[in-house]
Amino acid sequence: SQQGEEDPQALSIQEGENATMNCSYKTSINNLQWYRQNSGRGLVHLILIRSNEREKHSGRLRVTLDTSKKSSSLLITASRAADTASYFCATAVYTDKLIFGTGTRLQVFP
Amino acid sequence: DTGVSQDPRHKITKRGQNVTFRCDPISEHNRLYWYRQTLGQGPEFLTYFQNEAQLEKSRLLSDRFSAERPKGSFSTLEIQRTEQGDSAMYLCASSQKTGDYTEAFFGQGTRLTVV
Numbered sequence: 001s002q003q004g005e006e007d008p009q010a011l012s013i014q015e016g017e018n019a020t021m022n023c024s025y026k027t028s029i030n031n032l033q034w035y036r037q038n039s040g041r042g043l044v045h046l047i048l049i050r051s052n053e054r055e056k057h058s059g060r061l062r063v064t065l066d067t068s069k070k071s072s073s074l075l076i077t078a079s080r081a082a083d084t085a086s087y088f089c090a091t092a093v094y095t096d097k098l099i100f101g102t103g104t105r106l107q108v109f110p
Numbered sequence: 111d112t113g114v115s116q117d118p119r120h121k122i123t124k125r126g127q128n129v130t131f132r133c134d135p136i137s138e139h140n141r142l143y144w145y146r147q148t149l150g151q152g153p154e155f156l157t158y159f160q161n162e163a164q165l166e167k168s169r170l171l172s173d174r175f176s177a178e179r180p181k182g183s184f185s186t187l188e189i190q191r192t193e194q195g196d197s198a199m200y201l202c203a204s205s206q207k208t209g210d211y212t213e214a215f216f217g218q219g220t221r222l223t224v225v
Contacts, residue, residue, distance in 0.1 A: 096143075
């Protein structure tokens with residue numbers, strides 16, 4: 001079963017714009033991770049944020065975590081056509097198994 | 111090492127047949143996971159191994175499904191008496207636990223179509 005939902009389900013933007021995706025989850029977590037999936041490369045790990053962290057940056061990615069609201073957001077700045085993919089949040093609770101959300105399909109137009 | 115590899119990449123089978131998939135993890139990784147992903151959904155956890163021990167199984171893993179990891183290296187996932195509802199992408203991932211964080215590396219998956 002899915003841990004939570006992602007919003008929006010689909011997002012279309014122009015190159016250079018920022019893209020924001022949100023993820024909500026249901027249970028207490030140890031950490032939350034974001035993955036990207038496209039047909040060419042499969043699922044690729046992007047960034048992890050621990051439950052005691054509120055914000056994390058990696059290159060053009062910024063992730064926030066609000067454990068009181070059980071939600072996270074992923075911001076991709078200055079998007080590129082190559083960012084076109086599906087993005088999933090995944091939570092880890094007490095074991096290392098990942099519980100994925102339903103995903104956001106991002107389309108970046110040149 | 112080129113990452114996690116899965117074989118075959120695609121499998122079409124008739125309902126009622128048995129199928130077996132193979133996953134070769136990154137060589138130094140001691141943990142191996144199987145997930146299933148249907149169209150438009152996120153991956154769903156099926157089971158995971160630490161070395162050769164199967165430590166957790168999802169309720170999704172009915173008695174028609176069996177996974178093994180002999181000698182703690184490659185793993186196989188077998189589905190017996192396949193049903194149309196088994197059609198999905200089967201993903202394998204591996205990781206090496208370091209500290210409190212484990213990054214999982216995923217293979218390209220095996221797409222199963224049951225006709």
